[in-house]
Amino acid sequence: MTVQASHLVSQTLENTAPLRPVVLSTWRHGLAANAEAWKILSSGGRALDAVEQGVRICESDPNNLSVGYGGLPDREGNVTLDACIMDETGDCGSVAFLQHIEHPVSVARRVMEATPHVMLVGEGALKFAVVNGFKKKDLLTNKAKKEWEKWQADHPDAIKDRQVNIENHDTIGLVAIDNKGNMSGACTTSGMAWKLNGRVGDSPIIGAGLYVDNEIGAASATGVGEAVIRAVGSFLVVELMRQGHSPQNACRLATERVIRKNPGWQKLQVGFIALDKMGRVGGYSIQPGFDYAVYDHAGRNRMVQAKSRL
Numbered sequence: 001m002t003v004q005a006s007h008l009v010s011q012t013l014e015n016t017a018p019l020r021p022v023v024l025s026t027w028r029h030g031l032a033a034n035a036e037a038w039k040i041l042s043s044g045g046r047a048l049d050a051v052e053q054g055v056r057i058c059e060s061d062p063n064n065l066s067v068g069y070g071g072l073p074d075r076e077g078n079v080t081l082d083a084c085i086m087d088e089t090g091d092c093g094s095v096a097f098l099q100h101i102e103h104p105v106s107v108a109r110r111v112m113e114a115t116p117h118v119m120l121v122g123e124g125a126l127k128f129a130v131v132n133g134f135k136k137k138d139l140l141t142n143k144a145k146k147e148w149e150k151w152q153a154d155h156p157d158a159i160k161d162r163q164v165n166i167e168n169h170d171t172i173g174l175v176a177i178d179n180k181g182n183m184s185g186a187c188t189t190s191g192m193a194w195k196l197n198g199r200v201g202d203s204p205i206i207g208a209g210l211y212v213d214n215e216i217g218a219a220s221a222t223g224v225g226e227a228v229i230r231a232v233g234s235f236l237v238v239e240l241m242r243q244g245h246s247p248q249n250a251c252r253l254a255t256e257r258v259i260r261k262n263p264g265w266q267k268l269q270v271g272f273i274a275l276d277k278m279g280r281v282g283g284y285s286i287q288p289g290f291d292y293a294v295y296d297h298a299g300r301n302r303m304v305q306a307k308s309r310l
């Protein structure tokens with residue numbers, strides 16, 4: 001079932017007791033991720049475990065062309081993954097431009113828990129993953145390869161011209177609050193399809209693709225990463241909630257900031273989701289068509305159509 005954002009928000013605003021647990025994630029693939037996260041939260045588990053296990057479902061799904069295994073490659077045919085995770089203490093881990101590993105979110109968690117660093121990239125991230133027991137795997141499925149070949153045929157001069165597309169991007173960002181009131185988030189993607197080799201988007205960048213502040217709330221972004229990075233989008237959403245804005249209004253105001261910082265915004269899609277400490281949710285995007293999945297405290301997992309600027 002899809003419901004209107006305004007309905008959900010007015011419903012939750014009337015409630016003053018914290019609503020939890022709650023899981024919130026981007027796009028329709030979020031329903032399955034939420035359901036996995038809910039298994040952990042409904043048995044009293046920690047939000048950090050829930051967000052990791054939730055997004056792993058999308059990372060393993062070969063039919064999901066924008067996350068993990070089966071993700072669409074860069075223009076040279078390489079599947080390169082970006083992911084991050086952040087917990088209730090403000091600790092965080094991230095990997096970018098990682099190849100051959102099905103679950104970048106779990107590598108990000110390992111970076112957070114087993115190193116003094118926040119972010120590992122490329123070959124170094126892969127080496128770290130393998131040393132830590134992650135198995136290498138060919139992530140380019142036949143389906144994704146066929147799409148890539150079709151794109152090449154349609155864009156014969158793309159590599160030479162360094163044309164950059166903005167299509168095909170459906171990252172999963174997932175944020176949650178557990179029974180104890182602790183919040184965490186995870187974000188994972190194969191990034192923009194047909195990107196230049198070496199390109200990193202917003203998704204693994206703490207503050208851009210994801211931000212969690214356990215005193216206030218959590219947010220995640222989807223869409224054209226370059227535009228999100230310029231506005232440090234997810235951090236901005238959380239800071240707007242700190243100033244007293246509802247999650248819905250914070251997402252709208254952050255989208256307006258993205259618009260102000262990106263002159264070509266009419267052609268971009270950027271969307272935000274947000275969850276606050278009270279368990280209230282919100283979402284907003286530039287273009288119509290963005291939806292998000294909410295597993296609410298009452299145990300309903302459903303899609304919400306985000307309001308949009310255009």
Ligand code: SD4
Nearest residue numbers: 169170171191201223225
């Ligand atoms: C990126 N933000 O790599 C990601 C793509 C995305 O929904 O979100 N898609 O720019």
